[in-house]
Amino acid sequence: MPAREAVAALLKRGRDPVVTLTLRATVAATISYVIALRISTEAAPLTAPLTALLVVQVTLYSTITTGIRRVNSVVVGVLLAVGFSALVGLTWWSLGLVVLAALVVGQFVRVDEFVNEVAISAMLVLGVSQLAHQAWDRVLETLIGAGVGLLLNFLFAPPVWVGTAGESIEDLARRMRHLLLRVSEELDVPTAVEHAEARLHEARRLDQDVSEVDVALRRAEDSLRLNPRVKEGLLSRVVLRTGLDTLEICVVVLRVLTRSLTDLARRRGEDEPLFAWDVAVVMEQLFAHLGGALVSFAVLVTTQVSRNAEEAEERLAAELSAARASRDNVAQLLLDRVREHPHAWQLHGAVLAEVDRILDELTPEHRSQRLMEELDRAAHTRRERFAVLTRIRDTVRGGPGGPVPRRPAPRAGGLLLRRLQRGVWPRE
Template sequence: MPETRRPAPASVIEFIGGHYRDPVVVQTLRSTAAATIAYAAALWLSNEPAPLTAPLTALLVVQVTLYSTLTTGIRRVNSVVVGVLIASGFSLLVGLSWWSLGLIILASLIVGHMVRVSEFVPEVAISAMLVLGVTRVADTAWDRVLETLIGAVVGLLFNVLFVPPVWVGTAGESIEDLSRRMRRLLLSIGEELHTPTSVETAAARLHEARRLDNDVADVDAALRQAEDSLRFNPRVREGLLNRVVLRTGLDTLEICAVVLRVLARTMTDLAKERGDADLFPREAGRAVEELLSHVADALVSFAVLVTTQVSASAEAAERRLAGELEAAEARREHAASLLLAGVQAHPRHWQLHGALLAEIDRILAELDPEHRSLRLMEELDRSAREERERYPRLAAVRHRVTGRRRERAVSR
C-alpha cells in the first residue's frame, strides 16, 4: 500500500497567517528578540556572567510603535537606572530580607516621584527588587548601570533599525467592525417597527446601543496605537493626513452611536406608550424600516470610505455612500409623509415620531460627504497649526524646502 503524506497542519498555518499582523503577537516577538540581543551584547561587553538587567531594560524600552519607544524610552531608562542605583546602594549595606525589601520599595517609589519618571514610578521599584535579588551576581553599581545602558541602546536601536509595523490596517478593521455592529442594531430596530414590540425587547435594544460606548472606546485605543505608529515612521509619507482621516471618521461614528442610543431610547418610550399594539401602522413601519436599512448601509459605506487607502477603491466607496444617502433621503420623505398622516389621525405620540425623524436626520447629516470634507479640512488646519506652534524650527525648515521646490517647479 503506497504511503500517503499528511498535509501540513492547516490549523497552525491559518493561526500564524491570521495573527502575524496582530499587535500583541508582533510585540511579543519583537520584545523577545530585543531582550535576547541585549543579553548577548551584555555578555560580550560586560564582565558579568549573567547580566539580566540588560534584557530587562530592553523589554521595557521596546514598544509597539517607534513613537512610543522614543517618547517613553528616556523615562523608562531613567526609571531603571534609578532603581539599579538604589538597589546597588542597599546591596552594599544589607542583604535581601523582608524588612530590606519593604525599605527598598519605599525608597524606590519616593525617589521615582522625585526624578519625575511619570507613569513609570513602579518600574523603579521593580528594577530595584530584581537587582537586589541577584546581588551576588553583580559586584558593583557601575556594572549594573552598564547593563542597563546596553539594554536601553539595544532596545532603541532595535526599533530604529527594525521599524515597527504601521497599525492603520488594524485600526481600519476596528472602525469597520464598529460600523457593522451599528448596522446590525439598526436593522434589528427596523424589523420591530411594524410588529407588536414588548418593552423588554425595546429595552434590550437600548442596552445594546449603550454597549456601543465600550466598542467606541476599544476602537479609540486601536486608533491611538495607529496614530503613534504613523509618527516618526520613515515608511509613512502622509502621516498627518492618515491620522486625521481616521480620527475624524471615528468621531463621526461616535456621534452616530450616541444618536443611535437616543433613537433606541425613543423606541423604548414608544413601546411603553403603545403597549401591545404595533409601534407604527404597517405601511409606515415598512417605510421606516426601509429608511433605517439604507441608513445602516450608509454607515458601513462611510466606514469603508474612511479606511480605504487606494484612490480607485475610495472613489467606489464614495459612490456607494452617495447612493445610500440619496436612497435614504428619498425614503425619509416617504416615511415622513406616512408618519404625518398617522399623527394627524392619532396625535398622541407625535413628539416621539418627530424625535425619530430628527435622530435619523442627524445621522444622515453626519454622514454627508460635504460635511465630512469641511470637518476634515478644519482638523487638518488645526493639526498643522498645532504642529507649527509646537515645533517652530522644524516648520521653518519645511517651509524653506517646500518654497524651493515650488520655485524649481515654476522655473521648469
C-alpha cells in the same frame, strides 16, 4: 483550498499585535542577555533582558518613548542611591528616605509608569557593598536592553497597524447596520417592551465596541509616528481619528434612537405595533439606507486606493440620497398619523430628529470641514511645539512678519475629500 486557507490564516495570525510583540520581545531579551554577558561584570546580568522586555512595544514610537523613560528611571534611581550612600549607610530610616525621594523625584522627571523603577533601582544599588561597580553595571545593562530593543525596531520596522484599525472601524459600522436592520424588522409587529429594551441594551453595548476600536486606532496612530516606511502619517491619523469620532457620535445618536423606540413601545399596547404598516415599510427602507450609509462611510475613511475611495464615496452619496428621500416620506406619513396618536407626536419627532443627526454627521461636506479643522489644529500645535524652528523657517522664507498662508476653506466636500484621500494612506 484548505492549504491556501491555512496559509492565509497563518499569515493573518503573524500580523496579530500579540504575536508580533511576543516574537520581538523574545529576540530582544535574548540578544540583550548575550551582549550583557560579554560586557557586564555581573555573573547573571538579567537587568538587560528585563529592560528589553519592558522596552519593546508593537510600534516604533512606543518603543522609543518607553526606552527613554526606562533609562531615565534607572539613571535617576542610581544617582539617588549614590548620593545617599555618600552620606549614610543602609538603615531602615535611610531606606525609607531613599524610597520617598525616588518616588517624588520620579514624578518630576516624567517617567510615567516607571516611577516605581526609580525606587527599585535606588534600593538595589543602595544595598550592595561595591556601590560603584553595581551602579555602573545596572546602568550599563539598562542601556544594553534599551539599545537592543530600539535597534531591533529600527532594523526591522514594526508593521503599520492601519489595516487592523480600518478593519475594526468597518466592523463597528457593520454592527451598527445590523442593529438598525433588527430594529426595522420589529416596527410593524406588536413589540413587547422587553424586546425594545433588548435593542436599547444592544445599542449601549456598542460603546464598548467603540472603546475596543479606539485601542486599535491608538496602536495604528503610534505605528505611523517616527516610522521610516510611512509618508503623510499626520494625514492618515487625522482621517482615521475623525472617522471614528463620527461613528462614535452616530453610536450615541443610535442609542438615543433605540431609547425613543422603547418609550414608544411603552406608550403602545403589547398588541399594537410601533407604527402602521405603510409607515413601517418606508421606515424599514430608511433604516436600511441609513445602515448602508454607515458602512459606506467606514469604507470611505479606511480605503487605501483612490479609485476605491471614489467608488465608496459614490455609494455613500447614493445611500444618503435614498435615506433622505425615505426620511421625507416617513415624515409625511407620520404627520398624517398625528391625529390618530397625538400623544406620541413628540416621540415621532424625536425619531426623525435622530435620523437627521446621523445623516448630517455622514455628509461629505461635514466630514471635509472636520478634516480641515483637525489638520489646522495639528499644524498650529506643531508650530507652538517647535516655535524656535518655525521662526527660523519664517525668517528664511521672507521674514518673521510675513503673511502666513492659510488653508483654503472647503468648497465641494466630495472633491476635497477625494484630494485628501489620495494622499492619506502610508506608502511603504
